[in-house]
Amino acid sequence: EVTKDWNGADQVAIRSPRGASVRVSLQGGQVVSWRNDRGEELLFTSSKAIFKPLKAVRGGIPVCFPQFGNCGTLEQHGFARNKTWIVDDEAPPLSNGDNNNKASVDLLLKPSDDDLKCWPHCFELRLRVSLSMDGDLSLISRVRNVNGKPFSFSFAYHTYLSVSDISEVRIEGLETLDYLDNLSQRERFTEQGDAITFESEVDRVYVGSPGVIAVLDHEKKRTFIIRKEGLPDIVVWNPWEKKSKTMSDFGDDEYKQMLCVNAAAVERAITLKPGEEWTGKLELSAVPSTNCSDH
Ligand code: BG6
Numbered sequence: 001e002v003t004k005d006w007n008g009a010d011q012v013a014i015r016s017p018r019g020a021s022v023r024v025s026l027q028g029g030q031v032v033s034w035r036n037d038r039g040e041e042l043l044f045t046s047s048k049a050i051f052k053p054l055k056a057v058r059g060g061i062p063v064c065f066p067q068f069g070n071c072g073t074l075e076q077h078g079f080a081r082n083k084t085w086i087v088d089d090e091a092p093p094l095s096n097g098d099n100n101n102k103a104s105v106d107l108l109l110k111p112s113d114d115d116l117k118c119w120p121h122c123f124e125l126r127l128r129v130s131l132s133m134d135g136d137l138s139l140i141s142r143v144r145n146v147n148g149k150p151f152s153f154s155f156a157y158h159t160y161l162s163v164s165d166i167s168e169v170r171i172e173g174l175e176t177l178d179y180l181d182n183l184s185q186r187e188r189f190t191e192q193g194d195a196i197t198f199e200s201e202v203d204r205v206y207v208g209s210p211g212v213i214a215v216l217d218h219e220k221k222r223t224f225i226i227r228k229e230g231l232p233d234i235v236v237w238n239p240w241e242k243k244s245k246t247m248s249d250f251g252d253d254e255y256k257q258m259l260c261v262n263a264a265a266v267e268r269a270i271t272l273k274p275g276e277e278w279t280g281k282l283e284l285s286a287v288p289s290t291n292c293s294d295h
Contacts, residue, residue: 205234
């Protein structure tokens with residue numbers, strides 16, 4: 001049996017019997033903590049994070065909608081991460097039948113009058129946050145067009161993974177893909193190397209990535225498995241030393257302990273006709289690494 005309880009006024013915690021847990025905040029619909037059954041935190045949150053109303057916290061998993069980044073007319077990464085969501089006790093079942101025995105909470109965001117002024121499209125954004133018995137975290141977003149006209153949006157689960165030392169981390173599954181480099185006006189390159197490793201600032205959108213990728217933390221002997229559906233791209237971001245110093249809610253050396261690997265729909269916007277719904281799913285597992293590639 002898995003328990004779910006209110007934790008303060010605006011956060012819901014879900015716990016598995018073996019001790020894994022996830023906490024999600026109504027502020028931004030943001031997952032702010034995900035712990036394994038040993039109580040280890042798997043998501044990064046900055047020690048300099050600013051906790052104030054209507055501001056996304058630097059860490060966890062902010063939801064970027066209806067815009068990713070700053071290519072568009074809206075604030076960076078869209079407004080959803082800065083809004084207060086509500087618990088949706090009457091969320092409709094998922095159409096793919098994935099309504100099994102996982103413990104979950106459903107959140108809902110609808111546009112405020114202010115949102116409609118800057119983005120004049122009536123939508124419902126639902127987020128289901130679930131924890132499996134094994135402690136895997138699943139996030140399922142559904143965007144419904146309740147407008148009279150089509151609209152388009154981009155989306156990302158801005159996932160701050162906690163790592164022991166960025167120089168010991170590699171990503172597998174993005175080799176040979178094309179990426180848009182945010183550090184050079186979104187110019188398109190093709191990844192040449194083997195697995196991706198880190199020795200300077202990285203801010204890339206890997207396009208058309210496979211449904212499963214792995215982030216290996218050599219020092220921690222932990223691998224994050226990222227599974228996604230409906231989200232063709234993966235954004236990889238680490239600010240490295242110089243950019244870290246320009247971010248007021250991020251410690252100067254914290255880039256060593258985090259890596260953002262964001263399941264996303266960025267290169268091509270999603271378009272919904274009136275009445276249509278889109279679903280984007282992210283599943284995260286953290287498993288002990290085997291050492292076979294160490295030698
Ligand atoms: C990344 C973007 O995903 O988010 C970066 O690719 C950006 O360009 C970063 O700097 C952080 O964004 P923000 O708005 O949360 O500071």
